Amino acid sequence: MEKSKPYVILSAATSIDGKIATVTGDSKLSSKLDGIRLHKLRSKVDAILVGKNTVLLDDPMLTVRHTKGKNPIRIVLDSKGSISKNSKIIQTSKKIPTIVVVSNKITKSNLERLKKFPVEIIIAGKNSVDIKLLLKKLSYKKIKSVLVEGGGTTNWEFIKNGLFDELIITLSPFLIGGKDAVSLVEGDGFKKITNSPILRLKSTMRLKNHLVLNYVKV
Ligand SMILES: NC(=O)c1ccc[n+]([C@@H]2O[C@H](COP(=O)([O-])OP(=O)(O)OC[C@H]3O[C@@H](n4cnc5c(N)ncnc54)[C@H](O)[C@@H]3O)[C@@H](O)[C@H]2O)c1
Ligand SMILES: Nc1nc(=O)c(N)c(NC[C@H](O)[C@H](O)[C@H](O)COP(=O)(O)O)[nH]1
Numbered sequence: 104m105e106k107s108k109p110y111v112i113l114s115a116a117t118s119i120d121g122k123i124a125t126v127t128g129d130s131k132l133s134s135k136l137d138g139i140r141l142h143k144l145r146s147k148v149d150a151i152l153v154g155k156n157t158v159l160l161d162d163p164m165l166t167v168r169h170t171k172g173k174n175p176i177r178i179v180l181d182s183k184g185s186i187s188k189n190s191k192i193i194q195t196s197k198k199i200p201t202i203v204v205v206s207n208k209i210t211k212s213n214l215e216r217l218k219k220f221p222v223e224i225i226i227a228g229k230n231s232v233d234i235k236l237l238l239k240k241l242s243y244k245k246i247k248s249v250l251v252e253g254g255g256t257t258n259w260e261f262i263k264n265g266l267f268d269e270l271i272i273t274l275s276p277f278l279i280g281g282k283d284a285v286s287l288v289e290g291d292g293f294k295k296i297t298n299s300p301i302l303r304l305k306s307t308m309r310l311k312n313h314l315v316l317n318y319v320k321v
Pocket of ligand 2: 115141
């Protein structure tokens with residue numbers, strides 16, 4: 104029987120104070136060594152997923168470059184279908200399979216615009232993307248593992264309903280501060296610590312001054 108959801112790994116690099124970017128959106132926290140580790144992980148998963156703001160601010164490629172291996176399918180959460188034609192993801196989507204996930208809120212004109220790009224469009228959810236439904240749809244497509252690479256809003260959407268299996272955090276030797284700087288987990292947050300998913304520390308790895316923490320959800 105097909106599983107109802109792929110194995111989901113949340114991945115991020117944080118400062119010691121739990122930020123994933125500065126208030127201006129500067130997010131380069133990983134070291135070269137950590138980048139190689141991340142790309143090895145990317146090469147082992149079926150898909151890699153980010154939210155629209157991360158595409159807007161980082162303009163990522165989401166490919167495997169610092170090691171040998173296959174590129175995962177790229178998935179962008181983009182309720183209104185507003186991803187820029189000039190983003191690296193769209194510019195390379197002819198060669199690297201890419202899925203843009205929109206909600207029913209998308210306008211007809213935005214949907215028509217998206218259809219012109221060489222991407223697959225998945226519609227899931229009323230206003231914003233319904234993550235549970237999306238994971239079900241990805242399972243039907245035989246996607247068995249998804250690496251979620253943020254940002255904070257996307258992380259919250261997976262965490263609030265317990266829709267993840269593993270969390271890999273690179274604790275980077277920086278202190279960023281700023282109440283408006285993006286944290287590892289954004290959204291409304293839990294009201295009580297007892298509402299938080301319970302995590303078991305599976306392993307730690309020191310990469311010079313960076314510390315990679317690998318947790319599994321109990
Ligand atoms: N250090 C790191 O590991 C790391 C990783 C990723 C991103 N970042 C940083 O995080 C910042 C962006 O984070 P963010 O929280 O603003 O945005 P995000 O990247 O999580 O994107 C959120 C947006 O995605 C779209 N979306 C649609 N459906 C959604 C759903 N169900 N759940 C969540 N999003 C949905 C919405 O437009 C939403 O506003 C950037 O500055 C980026 O550099 C850092
Ligand atoms: N592990 C990790 N360390 C970081 O320092 C950082 N900024 C990210 N951020 C994840 C986010 O998805 C980024 O946009 C991509 O890491 C950029 O991906 P590319 O190199 O362009 O493929 N992730």
